[in-house]
Amino acid sequence: MTAGPTADGVGRGAGRDTGPGAANGAGRFAPSPSGDLHIGNIRSGLLAFVRARQTGRRFLWRIEDLDRVKPGAAESQLAVFAELGVTPDEEPLVQSSRLHRYAAAIDRLDKAGLVYECYCSRKDIAQAPSAPHAPPGAYPGTCRHLGEGDREARRAELAEQGRQPALRLRTDNAAHSIHDELLGEVTATVDDLVLRRGDGVFAYNLTVVVDDSASGVDEVLRGDDLASSAPRQAYLAGLLGAGPMGWLHVPLVLNSDGRRLAKRDGAVTYQQLCALGWTVADVFAWMQQSLGFDDADENWTGIDDMVAHLDFGRLDAQPTVFVPPSGD
Incomplete structure (x- = not known):
């Protein structure tokens, strides 16, 4: 069964004022406000922003606060991206306000x-x-x-x-x-x-489909650990009358043991790295190196450099390793 959009706010673009740029679609970053973002999370968010800018899409931010929430984390995450030169094009969408x-x-x-x-x-x-x-x-x-x-x-x-x-x-x-x-x-x-879920919490696969559709998101860029979820989300989106979705799953950042990077691995958050002397330019220099563009003539020192010089056609599907600085 494939249902078309209706006035109940489920179909593409319903239930949210997507503004004059809605016809151009949107990309998004949707972190859980459970704490500070590590460098791998930040890399995915920056890639989502760059992709949106390069393709003429709006860049949206969603606060997925239906499960684990740390007070102040959402604001801190937005503040970090602002320091890196990235702000969403609309007010963030907050999932806990959309239960209906x-x-x-x-x-x-x-x-x-x-x-x-x-x-x-x-x-x-x-x-x-x-x-x-x-x-x-x-x-x-x-x-x-x-x-x-x-x-x-x-x-x-x-x-x-x-x-x-x-x-x-x-x-x-x-x-x-x-x-x-x-x-x-x-x-x-x-x-x-x-x-x-049995505890009454709406499940991830449902909420992302409903929210992406309502916000006009037509391409999802996120970590490739979620790639296997894309077919089920596309299937559910079809049942709810959402429009077609583009997908771009990018490689994860791993620790030195080959496991997914986590906060227990040392200085991996923006705040921790700054405390060890990293600057915004250092963050973007690492982004350039980790994405395989360190052989270019131009050095990335900010988000404008990343937008201007990142070529998604050259991205490697292999993960990268982040070794936290020791601070010695």
Whole structure:
């Protein structure tokens, strides 16, 4: 089923004043306000800004505050990017102010017969036999075909525990593909993904689709650890009547052990690096080196240099390693 946009605010451009530049589309950066951003997060955000500027899109900022939130983190993240010369073209979109939009999207899917309650815990899912050819962690469909009597009993069991059912999307459980500008074709099986968690929090895959559509985002640039989520988000976007999306998943920044960079790895945040003497120019010099453009004649010292000289056609799909300075 593919539904067209309606007045409920789910379809492309609905529910938000996207301004006169909306026809040109938008890119976005959407960090979780759970703390200071490390240099890898910052690199992804700068790449999103550069891509938007080079392609004539608006650059938007979204505060994904439905889960982990550290007071003041959102403001600190915006302030860091301002110091680096980057400010969003519109006021940031705050997810916690948009719960009615996510509820409306689920209601729309429910009316189309595409939503069902799920009573499984993570342990239940991990221990259940997987469907043939299903990827690891895919939902095995345990609650998909339960009768109403079974549903009432399971619902009552959860209520006694002070819990509520999760809500899942009834999909075709087939492989779907998207085209990524850097990775090429990305294919993944779209299982019955969660729309609202058992704790009542709207799920990531739903909120990003609803928000990107409402904001006029037509290309997503983010870390390639999220590439496998793109087919399911594109599938859900089609059901909600959103327009086509472009994808560009960029390589992660890793630590010296080859694992994803984290704050426990040392001086990795902008604030920590500045405390060790880094300047804005040092940040952009590292961006130039890490992205493979250090052989150019021009040295990047600010965001304008990055916009002028970064060539996305030359990006390497391999990750880069960040070794934090010791401060000695």
